[in-house]
Amino acid sequence: MSPINVHVTRYPISGKILFSKYHPGKYLVAWHPKSSEENERTTIVVENSSVGKILYRQIAGALAKRIVNYAKVDESVKQGADAGFIKFGSRVDIFLPLDMKVKVSLNQKAKGGTTVIAEL
Numbered sequence: 001m002s003p004i005n006v007h008v009t010r011y012p013i014s015g016k017i018l019f020s021k022y023h024p025g026k027y028l029v030a031w032h033p034k035s036s037e038e039n040e041r042t043t044i045v046v047e048n049s050s051v052g053k054i055l056y057r058q059i060a061g062a063l064a065k066r067i068v069n070y071a072k073v074d075e076s077v078k079q080g081a082d083a084g085f086i087k088f089g090s091r092v093d094i095f096l097p098l099d100m101k102v103k104v105s106l107n108q109k110a111k112g113g114t115t116v117i118a119e120l
Contacts, residue, residue: 007085007087008082008084008085008112009056009058009069009082009083009084009085009086009092009112010079010080010081010082010083010112010113011046011071011077011078011079011080011081011083012046012054012079012094012117013048013051013054013079014076014077014078014079015046015048015051015054015076016046016048016074016076016077017044017045017046017072017073017074017076017077018045018046018047018053018073019043019044019045019073020042020043020044020045020071020072020073021042021043022041022067022069023040023041023042023043024040025038025039025040025041025060026040027039027040027060027061027062027063028062029061030059030061030062035059035061036057036059036093039059039060039061040059040060040067041057041058041059041060041067042057042058042067042071042084043055043057044056044057044058044069044071044083046071046077050120051097051100051120052097053097054094054095054097055094055095056092056094056095057092057093057094058092059086059093060086061086066086066087067084067085067086067087068084068085068086068087069083069084070082070083070084071083071084080113094117096117099120100118100119100120101118101119101120102118103116103118103119104117104118
């Protein structure tokens with residue numbers, strides 16, 4: 001995401017928060033291949049009975065040196081509700097079950113709360 005984009009993170013599915021952890025790290029540009037592993041980030045896992053587990057990460061970029069994560073373990077959340085935000089240039093990675101059908105294309109610009117990323 002560009003520094004001029006809004007960086008609100010929304011829960012990808014309704015369910016229960018199984019895991020939520022902050023990882024300190026570097027501030028490489030968000031599109032750098034190693035930013036998922038080396039940058040400051042949070043990792044969150046949400047689970048429900050129909051989809052299973054979804055893992056997503058909020059990843060800080062070169063300008064974004066502040067991540068706000070609302071997810072708390074054992075909390076029940078609703079799909080599309082605010083999950084936190086990242087201040088300035090950043091990235092969000094989402095890891096989906098293999099049997100989901102991806103509905104977006106490479107380099108497509110997604111809009112939070114509007115763009116459907118995948119379906120069962």
